[in-house]
Amino acid sequence: MDHRSTAPIRIAIVGHGNLGRGVEAAIARNPDMVLAGIYTRRDPAQLRPLQPGTPVHGMDSLLAHRAGIDVLVLCGGSKDDLPQQSPALAAHFSLVDSFDTHARIPGHFELVDAAARAAGTTALISAGWDPGMFSLQRLMGEALLPDGATYTFWGKGLSQGHSDAIRRIPGVACGVQYTIPVDEAVQRVRSGVRPELSARERHRRECFVVLEHGADADGVRQAITGMPHYFDEYDTTVHFISAQELARDHAAMPHGGFVIRSGSSSDGLRHSIEYRLQLDSNPEFTASVLVAYARAVHRLQQSGQTGCRTVFDVAPGLLSPKTAQQLRAELL
C-alpha cells in the first residue's frame, strides 16, 4: 500500500508544441520527477526548452535512451501523431497520451494494449480534462445517481478544432473560435429538471476572424456559419478584426467547462453534482493531468501491472506523491 519510491521518476517528452511545453512546466512543479529529455522530429538545435540545461534530442535517438527513461509523455496530435506513436512506442516504453478523438478511443486502446502487453510496459491513453477529468465525473455521476441525467458543457474557451476549421476557409488569414455554454440551458440543468437539449440550445460559438486582403466578408461569414457539424447546428457570431487585435486579445488559450449530474435517490429527492474547470491555459492544465497520470503509470509498472489503462482504471491515490497512509491522515 505504500507507493513511495525514493528515486525521482524520469519523464521524457515526445513532441514540443504547446502541450509539450506545458509538460515541461508541470514537471518543474513536481519534486518527485525529473525531465530526462525532450524528443522532437524538428531540428533539436532549434528548440528552446524552459530550463536551458534540458537535453533535447531527435526522435531517432529515443530508443537508444530507453534505460534512462521511466515514462514517456506523448504530446503529439490525435489526428496524425498518436494513432501511430502510442502503439509503436508502447512496444518499448511505459507512456501516457492525451488521445482525444472520442469515437476512436476503443480502437486506439486495443492497439496500445496489445503492444504494451506484449512488451510488458504500462500505458495510459486519453488523459487530460475531456477525455480525462470530465470522463471521470460522467462515470461517477452515473454510478452514484443511476436515476439521473448527465450534461457536459464546454467553455467559455478556445476550441482548437473549430479554430483550425475557420482557418481553412479561403479568404481567412487567421482566426479563433470560442465555445460558450448557453446560460439558460445551464440554469435549467442546475435546477434539476433534466431537460432535453439540442446542440444549439447547449452551446453557442463566437469567432474572431482576420480576413485576407480583399476577401469577401459576407462570403466568409456564410462559409463559417453554414459549415456542417462544426457550425451549422449552432448559433454562431462572426467578428472581423485586425491581425493586431487578434494577436493582442486572442493569443491565450483559456478553456474550461462543467459536468453536471442531476439525479434522484427516491421520489421527490433530487441531488446535483457539478464539476467545474476554469483554465487560463488549456494545454498547461492538460499537461498537468498527463504528468499526474505519468506518476500513476510508473507505479503500476513498478508493481508489475502492464498493458493499457484509462483514467477509469487508476486508483486516485496513485496520482499523489503522498503515501496511502499520509493520504488517509491528511486528505480523507
Added chain:
Amino acid sequence: MDHRSTAPIRIAIVGHGNLGRGVEAAIARNPDMVLAGIYTRRDPAQLRPLQPGTPVHGMDSLLAHRAGIDVLVLCGGSKDDLPQQSPALAAHFSLVDSFDTHARIPGHFELVDAAARAAGTTALISAGWDPGMFSLQRLMGEALLPDGATYTFWGKGLSQGHSDAIRRIPGVACGVQYTIPVDEAVQRVRSGVRPELSARERHRRECFVVLEHGADADGVRQAITGMPHYFDEYDTTVHFISAQELARDHAAMPHGGFVIRSGSSSDGLRHSIEYRLQLDSNPEFTASVLVAYARAVHRLQQSGQTGCRTVFDVAPGLLSPKTAQQLRAELL
C-alpha cells in the same frame, strides 16, 4: 478488465436509521443488486422496510446468514457503533462503512484492515461525501495542481453534530443547525487569490430552536453562541420558533458544499477546479455513495483483493455496473 458478473450482488443493511433507509432506496435503483436483508438491534417486528417483502432480522442472526450475503453496508454512527462493528464484522463479511470522524480514520483503518486481512474479506471505510467524494477532490486537486490551495466549504446544510449539541442544552426542547458558507469567502477563493481564512470567515451558523416551556431564551442563546469548538469560533444566529414551525420547515435534511482547488501551472497562469454537491437529503446521497462502493468492494473481493480500502484505493471503473469496454466507448 471485464468486471461484469451475472449474479446480482447481495447487500445486507446493518442498522436502520436515516442512512439505512437511504441504502434501501439506493439498492432499489441499482438493478445489479438485491437487498438480502436488514439487520437491527431493535425488535425486527417493529421495523418497516420500504419494500414490504424485505426480510428483517435481529443482529444475532447475522452470522448465520453469512452464505447469503456478499457485502454488508454498515449504517451505524461513527461515535458508538462503527468503531466496534466494522472491525468485528470484517472478520466475517466484506463491508462498507461511512466512518466520518476524520481524526480517527487512520486508527479505524488499521483495525479494520487487520481483521479483513486475517479473514480474507474486503472492507472499505469512510465512504460518503465527506469523507468520500470531497476527499477524492482534495486529493485530485493537489495531484493535478501541486502549486495551489484547497478549500472545502460545507452547506448550506443541516449539520447533525451541531444540531445534537444544541439539543443537549438545558431549556432546549428541540432544534436544528444549518452550516452556511460565507459568500465573500467563496468569491475570494473562486477568484484565485488563495486567501488565508479563519473558521469565522469561511462559515456561519444558523440555529432554529424550540424552547422548553418557561426556558430563558437569552440564556439558551448565550449557551449556544459561546459553546467551545461548535459555535464560539463562528458568527451564529439563533432563531426561536415553535415546535410546529420546526416540524413544518426543518424536517428535511438538505446538505452539500464544495471543494475548490485554486492553483497555478506556471507563472501567471491560474486554474480552478470546483466540485459542488447540492443534496436534498444528506443521508440518501451518502447511502448512494455507500452502495456504489459496495459494488466495488464485491468486485475487489471476487478478484481476490482483500484487506481494508478507502475511496483513494478504488479505481473509478469499479463503481459502475458497466464493463470497462462499455465505459471506454460511452463515457471516456
